[in-house]
Amino acid sequence: MEVLIACAVPAFYLVLPLGIVAASEFSGIVSRVGPLISCYIIGIVIGNSGILPETGPAVLDTIASTAAALTMPFMLFPLNPLRVRALPKAAFVSMLFAFLSITVAAAAGYFLFAASVPEAWKIAGLLAGVYTGGTPNLAAIQAALRLEMNSYLAVHTADVMLSGLYLFFLISSGKTLIRKILPAYRSGHAGEEKISPLSLRTLKEMTRPEKRRSVAETAAAGLLVTAAGFALSLFAGNDNAAPAAILAISTLSILVSFLKRARTWTQSFHIGEYAVLVFCTAAGSMADLRRVFSAVPQILLYVGFALLASILLHLILCRIFSIDADTMMITSTAAVFSPPFVGMVAVGIGNRDIIVPGITVGLIGYAVGNYLGISVAQALRLFG
Numbered sequence: 508m509e510v511l512i513a514c515a516v517p518a519f520y521l522v523l524p525l526g527i528v529a530a531s532e533f534s535g536i537v538s539r540v541g542p543l544i545s546c547y548i549i550g551i552v553i554g555n556s557g558i559l560p561e562t563g564p565a566v567l568d569t570i571a572s573t574a575a576a577l578t579m580p581f582m583l584f585p586l587n588p589l590r591v592r593a594l595p596k597a598a599f600v601s602m603l604f605a606f607l608s609i610t611v612a613a614a615a616g617y618f619l620f621a622a623s624v625p626e627a628w629k630i631a632g633l634l635a636g637v638y639t640g641g642t643p644n645l646a647a648i649q650a651a652l653r654l655e656m657n658s659y660l661a662v663h664t665a666d667v668m669l670s671g672l673y674l675f676f677l678i679s680s681g682k683t684l685i686r687k688i689l690p691a692y693r694s695g696h697a698g699e700e701k702i703s704p705l706s707l708r709t710l711k712e713m714t715r716p717e718k719r720r721s722v723a724e725t726a727a728a729g730l731l732v733t734a735a736g737f738a739l740s741l742f743a744g745n746d747n748a749a750p751a752a753i754l755a756i757s758t759l760s761i762l763v764s765f766l767k768r769a770r771t772w773t774q775s776f777h778i779g780e781y782a783v784l785v786f787c788t789a790a791g792s793m794a795d796l797r798r799v800f801s802a803v804p805q806i807l808l809y810v811g812f813a814l815l816a817s818i819l820l821h822l823i824l825c826r827i828f829s830i831d832a833d834t835m836m837i838t839s840t841a842a843v844f845s846p847p848f849v850g851m852v853a854v855g856i857g858n859r860d861i862i863v864p865g866i867t868v869g870l871i872g873y874a875v876g877n878y879l880g881i882s883v884a885q886a887l888r889l890f891g
Contacts, residue, residue, distance in 0.1 A: 550791020636880025
């Protein structure tokens with residue numbers, strides 16, 4: 508019976524996100540909330556209902572850690588090095604300013620909130636990673652640093668609330684204000700590109716006969732890279748094994764992205780998104796709802812400070828070095844959010860020229876996020 512339960516729990520958490528993605532197609536509520544947040548909510552309900560077996564927490568920890576590690580190969584395989592070389596100079600400089608800004612802001616926030624926020628050095632690492640890359644980096648860095656799950660969910664809750672306000676600001680009054688502060692964009696059409704979000708349509712497309720081989724090849728490459736990363740981490744010792752595994756997986760994934768074959772794996776990004784949903788569901792089930800909400804107020808202040816300070820510093824640097832307003836906004840979007848949001852903001856500010864540079868910056872952010880986040884956390888740990 509115990510063996511049956513041990514197999515049933517992972518199978519349930521692997522399939523549940525599929526049901527949530529399907530529900531988002533037919534339910535207005537799930538669609539508005541989004542699959543990612545819906546996975547957290549359903550996971551929290553399951554975890555706090557008392558229906559999980561005694562072995563549940565250990566199994567969920569394994570599921571969450573494995574899913575977090577698996578997100579990175581699939582998100583990084585599409586990183587075509589030729590895209591990076593073609594990135595306009597203004598976008599490249601603005602990207603560096605965005606990465607520098609969140610590093611400084613997360614570190615400054617640590618010194619302000621370390622006394623009131625437990626494991627603030629780990630939270631600084633999470634913030635540096637998520638506001639460089641995105642949710643896959645947040646999940647991967649949590650797996651590397653082993654931040655207590657309730658604190659992790661409090662960080663993500665605060666991030667969703669505050670970054671959502673920033674997104675609304677950008678596509679409403681923000682674009683007018685920023686365009687008054689920074690120089691105007693100089694037209695230079697770069698073509699259009701779109702990364703569509705995970706949906707039933709994209710999942711169905713993976714099952715088409717002409718796609719099956721590519722999907723299987725992508726999945727096999729991701730599993731192989733993840734296994735190799737974990738194997739290499741064994742040489743780092745027990746204390747450093749988790750961060751070493753995430754960094755090894757990230758490095759191997761970037762190396763694979765140089766292969767021409769990797770550029771044919773068109774479904775890679777969506778497989779990575781599905782792994783993120785599996786992580787979110789398992790992570791939600793590990794949370795104690797009362798402890799999450801009790802941790803939110805203090806962490807909300809830390810996340811709010813880091814996000815606002817990084818945006819202002821990014822804006823100041825772009826002003827000093829004459830980076831145009833639209834480039835600043837799209838690179839900020841790519842860093843704070845992720846590539847799928849780039850198209851939305853580009854349309855919102857009325858400039859489709861910047862979609863390709865924005866998506867490129869977002870993919871670079873995925874690649875850099877784990878290194879930056881773990882480095883920031885380990886550096887601040889020395890002050891603890």
